[in-house]
Every structure is written in C-alpha cells, then in structure tokens.
Amino acid sequence: MKEFFITATDTDAGKTFVSCALIKALTQNFTKGFTKDICEGLTEEKAPVQKVAAFKPIAAGCELVNGQLINEDAKLLSDFANCGQSITDINPIAFAEPIAPHIAAKKQNKHITLTEVSDHYQQVKSLNADFTLVEGAGGWRLPLGHTSLLPAEMKASFTGNSKAVSQKPSYHFLSDFVKLADLTVILIVNMKLGCLNHALLTYEAIIADGVNCVAWIANSASSEQMNNLAENIAELEQILPIAKIAQFDFFASIDEEGKEITFDEKINLAAQKIDLAPLLD
Numbered sequence: 001m002k003e004f005f006i007t008a009t010d011t012d013a014g015k016t017f018v019s020c021a022l023i024k025a026l027t028q029n030f031t032k033g034f035t036k037d038i039c040e041g042l043t044e045e046k047a048p049v050q051k052v053a054a055f056k057p058i059a060a061g062c063e064l065v066n067g068q069l070i071n072e073d074a075k076l077l078s079d080f081a082n083c084g085q086s087i088t089d090i091n092p093i094a095f096a097e098p099i100a101p102h103i104a105a106k107k108q109n110k111h112i113t114l115t116e117v118s119d120h121y122q123q124v125k126s127l128n129a130d131f132t133l134v135e136g137a138g139g140w141r142l143p144l145g146h147t148s149l150l151p152a153e154m155k156a157s158f159t160g161n162s163k164a165v166s167q168k169p170s171y172h173f174l175s176d177f178v179k180l181a182d183l184t185v186i187l188i189v190n191m192k193l194g195c196l197n198h199a200l201l202t203y204e205a206i207i208a209d210g211v212n213c214v215a216w217i218a219n220s221a222s223s224e225q226m227n228n229l230a231e232n233i234a235e236l237e238q239i240l241p242i243a244k245i246a247q248f249d250f251f252a253s254i255d256e257e258g259k260e261i262t263f264d265e266k267i268n269l270a271a272q273k274i275d276l277a278p279l280l281d
Contacts, residue, residue: 001129004214004279005183007136007206009198013190014221016056016073018248019135021270022186023052023080026131028271053129054081056091057117058137058144058174061098069094077135080267083127092120101137102145112144117177134183140202142174178211185213186245186279189236191220191229200239215278216240218247225250243278246270 006019027050059071074091081090093112095104105112124132136142178185185206189199199216206213218233226232237244251266 001125001132002279003125003132003134003181003183005134005136005178005181005185006188007140007178007185007202008188009139009190009195009202011138012221013188014219014248015135015188016076017221017251017267017270018186018188018217018219018246019054019133020076020080020267021246021248021274022133023054023077024267024271025274025276026050026052027080027082049082050130051083051127052081053083053085053124053127053132054078054090054135055121055124055132056135056137057120057177058093058101058112058142059091060095060101060104060137062094062096064096069096073135076263077133081133083129085124085127089123093117100143102143105145114144114172114177114180117144117174118180121177121181134178134181136174136178140175140205144172144174144176146171175205175209175211179209183211185211187213187216187240187242188219189216191218191226191232192222193226195226195232196235196239199236203240203242213242215243215245217245217274220248220250223250223252243275245276245278246274248273 054077056074062069062071097104
C-alpha cells in the first residue's frame, strides 16, 4: 500500500480539488504511470481496479446535517474514493466554525491529540487499500494545540535571587502525525504572488522534518491568473528538486460557449493531466 499526504503552501490552495483528481487518476487511469513492459498486453478494460481510500483527519467549517457535522471537502473526497467509507470515516474530527481547528477545539473544551489522529488513521489503514490519500488542513505546520507546559526554569541573579522564566507550551502539529505515520508528501503550490518563497520554505520544512516529499503540483486556485505564470513555474522547476507531476490552470464553471462545467467534469479533465509515474516508483 502506498500512502500519500497532500499538503500545500497555504490555505485555499486547492488541496481537495487536487486530491480528488489524484484519486480519479489512480482509480481510472492507473496504467498511465506504468512503464511499457508492465502494461504490455493490458487493455483499458483489463487494467486492474485500484482501491483508493481517503482521509481528511481534521476539518473546520462544517454544516450540521441530521445531527452530523458534514465538511464539504470530506464529502467530495467520499464521492471519488472507492473503499466504501462514510464521511465520518474520512473526516473523524470536525468543527462547525471555519477557524483554526485547535482554536475551534479549545472553544469546545476539547483537545486534538496525535494519538486521536493516529487511531483514526489505523482504521483507514485496515481497509488495505492500494493507495491512501491523506489531505491536510491549511499548510504544513497546522497546530493541533499545546500538549503540556514545560517546567519553569529558574535563573539566579548575582544577588542570589531567582527569577522564573515564562512557561512556554509544547505544541504538536499535524506534520508530527505525518512523521509518525511515515507518509510520503505531495506538495501543492498555490500559483500566486509569493509562491516561490512559500514553496521553497514549505519544502525545506518538510525535508527538515525528515519526511519524503516526492512531487509537487502547480495549481492556479484563483480565477485571477498570476502575472508571469509560466516564468514562475519555470523557476519552481529549478528550485524544487522533485518532480512536477501536474500543472492546473483555473477550472472555470462555465465554458466558452456558456455551458456549465460540473465538478466531476473538472476532475476528469484534471486527472488526465497528472503524471502518476513518480508516485508509483
């Protein structure tokens, strides 16, 4: 089983859209990334159906439906994953307010722990899917909240008096879960002003954590196209020492003829643009 964590340079970078496209590519276009000798003799109809599970451990910004908090991103993931997961299976930790999850938890006198996230992930792993895609929240360093207070340190002055140093909370981050679960990271770069700095800093943080980042995707998440988009992508191809497996322009909801383009149609178009080969090595 291959396990990937989808992170991004910032929030609203299109993680869910890209995750759905990746799931679609893995389930429907699996042979696209294989070498010729592996695929020889396989027709599209005979290509094996790959099982892909989805997991979005934490989400803030949910709607209460029949007594259950439903996150729209988790619902979309459930539409494309093919392991029979419920929305709660995919998104076990959900908050109504669209704010930082650890703050939402604190307002409810709750605390998000690494153990809780890891326990939920073990249930996903028990599905024995061929691929599991874990979608993060926000960027790489999403806080889960403080775990404990470090003991106060005492400093002796020359007069023999002691002064307490301010106590600082010890924080856990969602990236700590990625490390514990040994997930391979795919980085989504939100193509906008500042993306060169954001992409490099995020990549460096991932590598500094000892996590394998295998590929990146250039995603134009906004309808307002970035100035000098091609030049910025070319720079990123030089700066980031990993494979670019896709480049997505903004997918409008109306085509040039005024016809509505559904989310499924957008995902189908995006999935065809993904080079799966670097993910299958």
